[in-house]
Amino acid sequence: MMRVSVISAERAVFEGEADAVVAPAYDGLVGILPRHAPFMTLLGTGIAKIHRSGETIRLRVAGGFLQVASNVVRIVAGSASPADS
Amino acid sequence: MAKPRELKRRIRSVQNTRKITKTMELVSTSKLKRAQDRVVGARPYAQALAEVIGELYSPELAERFPLLRQPGRSVRGAGVRRSALLLITSNRGLCGAFNSNLIREARRRLEELEAQDTHTELHLVGKKGVSYFKFTRRNVASQRVDIGDRPTLRHAEELVQPLMDRFAAGDLDAVDVVFAKFNSAVSTPPTTMRILPVTPPTKRRSVNYILEPSAEEILDELLPLYVQNQFYRALVETAAAEHGARRTAMKNATDAGQDMLTILQRTFNRARQAQITQELAEIVGGAEALKG
Structure with a gap:
């Protein structure tokens, strides 16, 4: 498990624990699992998926960056909103 | 008798x-609540952005980014020669000395800049500032009255982007914003903040990140966002402060x-x-x- 927070310019969109995160980086999808090495990348536009004990939360994100450090994932996007499946 | x-x-x-x-007081109270939520909501993003820029920033990189250019090392020689001042006021009155305080702060700043022989252009947001400077017949570079009390990131972008471009091109040496800082509903001091050149948040690089792409490219992307966000926060805080001031006045x-x-x-x-x-x-x- 790791902590994930998704923050948009206006508010914090998601905050919680997760088993895996798949996010649209500037050049393609990146998958983050617990105990990932410190990592920082720019985000593109697309759907970020947060997997947590069987369920998946889908968020539409655009711009910004993703940062992983000591089992904390931060998706800081210019805009982020729940995506309809 | x-x-x-x-x-x-x-x-x-x-x-x-x-x-x-009494009614206006009640209306302001409920609007203040929502505006306050927006101020608080904008905080984590600003904080995250500042942290990351602080971690990626190093003095060696600074030379390469136009947005970090300090006025001392300007293309045209020493000092700030041309600057822009953005003043945020409200569209509506009946909020006590709120707008006049902001205008006074802006005038103080203008005098200060002009005393240093800086050519300063004025950009106005909000009806109250517009009508005041129309009255004094000062030249105004741009004015907007359509933002109201629910500013969005889009508004901030529209206002700041042209200034950033001109700063990067060397056309401006500094950009200041005068706004009401929202400390609490009753403490909203008018404040001047220099958004350009960017003062990088100071934080030593603590963790060795895998960077993708390079630190330089990430900074290149994030610095404009940082400037935009600072201005967005100025807009949001002023909107909240206006409601606070109106509630007190009413x-x-x-x-x-x-x-x-x-x-x-x-x-x-x-x-x-x-x-x-x-x-x-x-x-x-x-x-x-x-x-x-």
């Missing part, structure tokens, strides 16, 4: 005014109305009593005269 009818009319008028100010007005009512009511009662006493005296006097 004033006539009872005259007093009655004034009582009614004060009552109506008090009703209006509360004072309601209280003053209440005090006035108490005095008027008392005067009215006394006048009414005096009239009754006088009429009784006249009737008694008349009856006595008839007896005689």
